[in-house]
Amino acid sequence: MSWALGEIKALSIKAAKGAGFDWGIAEEAGFAVEWLEARGLPGTRAMAQYLSRYHRETGLDIDFCPLRKGCFVSDTNDLSSIEKTSAFQPVLMAPFIANVIEGETVKLSWDKNKLVISKDGVDYNTRYQLINEPCKLFENVELSSWYAPRRFLPHKTRIGESEKAYISILNALAHKTYAPATEESRLAGAGAGLNDND
Amino acid sequence: MIEANKVHKSGINKRPASQVMRLKRMGCFHQSRLSFMRVLLRRLKRESWSFERPAFEIDEKGVGYATYSVTGPKRTYTLIAFAHDLPAELRSDRVIAEAWDATFTLFDGVPTRDDIERLSKNVPLQEAGRISEKEISLSRANRSVRLFEYVTDCLSRGIQPETSEIEKVGYLMRTTAVYGSSKFGACDRENWANREEFSGSFQPELLAVWLIRTFAIDIVEHMAKMRGGENAVRLEADIRRRFGVGNSTGLGMAPFLINHPALIDSWINGRETALGIVCKLERATGHEISKFKELVERASLNADQWTTDHEHQKAKIACLQKDMEKLKTILDSDILEQEKPWQKLLLWGEDNLGFEGQEQLVSLMLEPYGYLVDDLSSDMKADETVQFRIRGNEKIADLKQSLNRVYAWAKDIDFEDSQANARVWYVSEEKLEPRLGERHEEPIEPYEQPLAPGRDAKRLMAALETWSDDETIAAFLMQHAEHRHIVRRVQLASQKDYAEIRDNTISSTMLPIDLLRCKLSFFGATKFDPRSDRWVRITMYQGAPFPDELHALDPDDLAYPPLS
Structure with missing residues (x-):
């Protein structure tokens, strides 16, 4: 079994809203997951981990929110605010950084992770730490200019069975945006009540 | 054909969004040469x-x-x-x-x-x-x-x-x-x-x-x-x-038009561009006039064959039937022999026909001009990722200007009024489908989907009042993430004329079937038969060739019922 990128993008928008973000940021979460997965990075699990912590800890410091930081970078078209910074799940900032860099290549690093980002793709050198579980705050996130990589991670068009548990997390958060059904809503909300069986 | 189109696309007048993008009119759209079913069959045959x-x-x-x-x-x-x-x-x-x-x-x-x-x-x-x-x-x-x-x-x-x-x-x-x-x-x-x-x-x-x-x-x-x-x-x-x-x-399909503003702009723009190209023509040939007159007769027959039990649609069909008679009468005059015949006929329609008749006329006017308009269909699509990114370095003044230009109609609506904000678009837990509920009667507001651009634009206008013109949108959004969705939308709508519906989509009088009708007409559907104000039955491909006869028949000629 596999999932379509567009399917997980739509799910991530709802999950981010369900986790407590406004619609506009939630849309950016959908953009980010699709961007990461298409470039071979584990966007689904990164987002699921971050959103579930954000939802669990009401008032989790938004100054360290990778989505808010990413939006600011993208909106201002300026990377300087994240040259040295602290953030949860830094990989989630990558799509927004890519919005800004045009032809440049940059390296986003934290702990032992080095993520190389260019318009055409990404590369990283340390697989095991890229997504930590559970999601924690990194106080040593750095962004710098870098050399164009010799290789990119292979692009992907599907999300595999290995992400099933994280998709379940996103589903549970998305569920919070759905109104419980009542008999009234069943009839009135969809406008039925007429015989449609002729 | 592409060269011809380039020539004819220059200097055309298109109907303004303030006229076209109203729900009452969109709820009267008819299939046309640019409808997607007809585009498909033309290609398969060609x-x-x-x-x-x-x-x-x-x-x-x-x-x-x-x-x-x-x-x-x-x-x-x-x-x-x-x-x-x-x-x-x-x-x-x-x-x-x-x-x-x-x-x-x-x-x-x-x-x-x-x-x-x-x-x-x-x-x-x-x-x-x-x-x-x-x-x-x-x-x-x-x-x-x-x-x-x-x-x-x-x-x-x-x-x-x-x-x-x-x-x-x-x-x-x-x-x-x-x-x-x-x-x-x-x-x-x-x-x-x-x-x-x-x-x-x-x-x-x-x-x-x-x-x-x-x-x-x-x-x-x-x-x-x-x-x-x-x-x-x-x-x-x-x-x-x-x-x-x-x-x-x-209802599941109704929010589509609101959720895909760039795509809707491309559809409406395609049809309005085609209309503009036809209206720019100085003269109509005898062949074009006779083809048009024949199709008016056949569209009239289609209106006569159109049945529904829905009172609102019944009245609209009755009006359309009268409109078709008026159209036949004016065609007995020399209007199409004159200069700028189609421009004249369009303006006559605006003065003399209801919305059903006007929009039927628009679709019919494109019929004799496939060689000028058919290739517009290839632009009736959108890459929605292109304008997703917010242009945060633009100034608050730019945003205010766009709001004034695209959302002026929303200023006059009092969204605190219980009739104006009567509805909530939400998604039901049961089938994960969009629904429409009553804000003041059901506990559904916490689940509201962002499908009320007019209200949200007006809220944005209010929030911007304390911001000076030379500050940036990025600075505003850093403090007001709650407006991020509508800011993105305003920026898109400021560049795409037909992206935004100029009506209140949460009003007590809004009819979801108008949204459905607009979308389905672009598909090429006919015989719209609303079963309530929230769902509709239609017919697709009625009269069209089957695969085993496509080589021998002209699918465009079969889009209206035969006269015999």
């Missing part, structure tokens, strides 16, 4: 696509599967149809149904036995199943019990069904959902959007529906044969063509 039915493994009870393959210059696609024996009490068009008379998927290529086996375990389950990157669409259909039984009975006894009986319904099967890009695991649109044969909008989905129409005929003829044996006959070609495919569409 490129001489071939058709086969490699499998028809259906038993005497009507249970089994069939495959329909179509092959063009580069690729083959296959509709896989699963036929079921559905007890009457389970037959429902509602999206909450769990069983159907038939279920379908459009497969990218030629399916193997393993593919069919895999799909036989998933496609019949619809939303509860999973499909893969090899499948492009997922859909289902129910029989029109009345007409299906009548036609089976006639054919089994060796006689053709009465056309008057066919007209009462218009189809043997009615699809109730046609899911596309990435839904339930289907292939992402990005993976096929650049294929030449799918240029434009909704081409694979409508290919599937066209093949479903053939399947519906095949299965009724099969059932007649099972019942009548040697006595049974098949449908004659002219009678067969009178069967379209039905479709039942509910």
Whole structure:
């Protein structure tokens, strides 16, 4: 079994809203997951981990929110605010950084992770730490200019069975945006009540 | 053709969005040359696509599967149809149904036995199943019990069904959902959007529906044969063509127009550009005038054949029928012999016809000019990622200017008024489908979807009052993430004239069927039959050629009913 990128993008928008973000940021979460997965990075699990912590800890410091930081970078078209910074799940900032860099290549690093980002793709050198579980705050996130990589991670068009548990997390958060059904809503909300069986 | 179009596109006048993008008018749109079904059939004919039915493994009870393959210059696609024996009490068009008379998927290529086996375990389950990157669409259909039984009975006894009986319904099967890009695991649109044969909008989905129409005929003829044996006959070609495919569409589709502003702009812009090109013509030739007059007669017949029990639509049809008579009368004058004939006729229509008549006239005016307008269809699509990113370095002054230009109409609405904010668009837990509820009667506001751009734009205007013009949008959004959604929308709508509907989408008087009608007219649907103000039945491909006769017939000529 596999999932379509567009399917997980739509799910991530709802999950981010369900986790407590406004619609506009939630849309950016959908953009980010699709961007990461298409470039071979584990966007689904990164987002699921971050959103579930954000939802669990009401008032989790938004100054360290990778989505808010990413939006600011993208909106201002300026990377300087994240040259040295602290953030949860830094990989989630990558799509927004890519919005800004045009032809440049940059390296986003934290702990032992080095993520190389260019318009055409990404590369990283340390697989095991890229997504930590559970999601924690990194106080040593750095962004710098870098050399164009010799290789990119292979692009992907599907999300595999290995992400099933994280998709379940996103589903549970998305569920919070759905109104419980009542008999009234069943009839009135969809406008039925007429015989449609002729 | 492209050169001709470039010449004719320059210096044209298009109708303003403030006139076109009103729900009352959008709820009166009619199919046209640029409708996606017609675009599809023109291509299939032009490129001489071939058709086969490699499998028809259906038993005497009507249970089994069939495959329909179509092959063009580069690729083959296959509709896989699963036929079921559905007890009457389970037959429902509602999206909450769990069983159907038939279920379908459009497969990218030629399916193997393993593919069919895999799909036989998933496609019949619809939303509860999973499909893969090899499948492009997922859909289902129910029989029109009345007409299906009548036609089976006639054919089994060796006689053709009465056309008057066919007209009462218009189809043997009615699809109730046609899911596309990435839904339930289907292939992402990005993976096929650049294929030449799918240029434009909704081409694979409508290919599937066209093949479903053939399947519906095949299965009724099969059932007649099972019942009548040697006595049974098949449908004659002219009678067969009178069967379209039905479709039942509910609220699930209504938010689509609001959720895809760039795409809607491309659709409306295509049609308005075509109209502008025609209105710019200095003269009409005798041939163009006679073709137009013939189609006015045929559209008039279509209006006469259009039935509904819905009071609102009944009144609109009655008005359309009168409008068609007025149109025929003015055409007896020399209006089309004059200079700028189409511009004159359009303005006459605005002064003398209702919205149904005006929009029917617009569609008809494009008919004689396929060579000028048909290729506009390839631009009726959108890459929605292009304008997703917010231009945060723009100034607050720019944003205020865009708001004043695109959302001026919203300023006059008091969104605190309980009638103006009466509705809430939300998604129900039960089937994950969009619904419309009453804000002041149900506890649904916390679940509201962002489908009220007018209200949100007005809230944004209020929030901007304390911000000076030279500050940036980025700075504003850093403090006001709650406005991020509408800021993105305003920036898009400021660059695309027809992206935004100029009406209150949460008002107590808003009719969701207006949204449905607009979308379905671009598909090419006819015979809109609202069953309430929230769902509608339509007919697709009625009169159109079947695969085995496409080479011999002109699909565009069959878009209106024949006069005889």
